[in-house]
Amino acid sequence: MPITQQQLLQILPQARQVAGFFVPALNAAMSRFKIDSPVRMAAFIAQVGHESGQLTRMVENLNYSAQGLLATWPSRFTAQTAAAVARQPEKIANIVYAGRMGNTLPGDGWKYRGRGLIQLTGANNYRAAGAALGLDLVNHPELVEQQETAALVAGWFWQSNGLNELADAGQFDKITRAINGGLNGQADRLALRDAAVKVLA
Structure with missing residues (x-):
């Protein structure tokens, strides 16, 4: 069951400028990586939505004081x-x-x-994602900033880390830890997840 642009914007309203580009990319990635039930889709959309500022940031902000x-x-x-x-x-x-x-x-x-919807970081991760997807991400890491590749990389990361199974089991905290290393931004992630559950029900 693919997500529609209207549904995506109900969950991630700040994505208005880019939703039209992301809907086909997200649907292709979710189909390929078996993110194929409302509970899996809700968890995935919530997590990538939080990590990317609702699909508006494809590169890590390292402008620290x-x-x-x-x-x-x-x-x-x-x-x-x-x-x-x-x-x-x-x-x-x-x-x-x-x-x-x-x-x-x-x-x-x-x-x-960090780049993409789940902030792929480090040469090892670029190498692994590129090998799995048949893309030269080691020599062309900027590809992960493009909608289609960003969605595929997020889907690959999701499936290869067993996050579908964690979503099925209702282990949303464990999904966040797998992506973030901690529970940073968990309140926002949960709010997006709850919105997605309602929209996709």
Whole structure:
């Protein structure tokens, strides 16, 4: 049961400018990755809706203040180093993502920063998603910013992390942890999920 543009906008009203582009992309991804029941679709739309600012942001915002850097990555910054790179997204990415998630070369942190509907991050994840989808995301990470690829990557991540099964079991907190690493923004995620459940019922 594909989602319609009207239904999507009832759940994600801020997506008005892009909904027409995203509806076919989301439907293709949900069909391919078995996100095919109201409970699975509601969880998926809620999570990608939250992660992407209701489909309006396809690239991670790394424009942090010094205080924001210290609050978000206390183990990676001192007051002095945070002040030196505040509001410089490329430098920030290359510090916070260096030497992890498969990032080994200078500049990999920025090259493989979070993109798409679920913020694919790190060279290893770009490599894995690209291999699964038959796309060269290692050399062309910017593809993940495009609606069709963003939706496919989100669907691939969802299925490969067992999130359909967690949705079936009502384990929404566990879905958020798998995507976010914690429960950041959970109130908004739950509100979007509840809206989606009503619309898709």
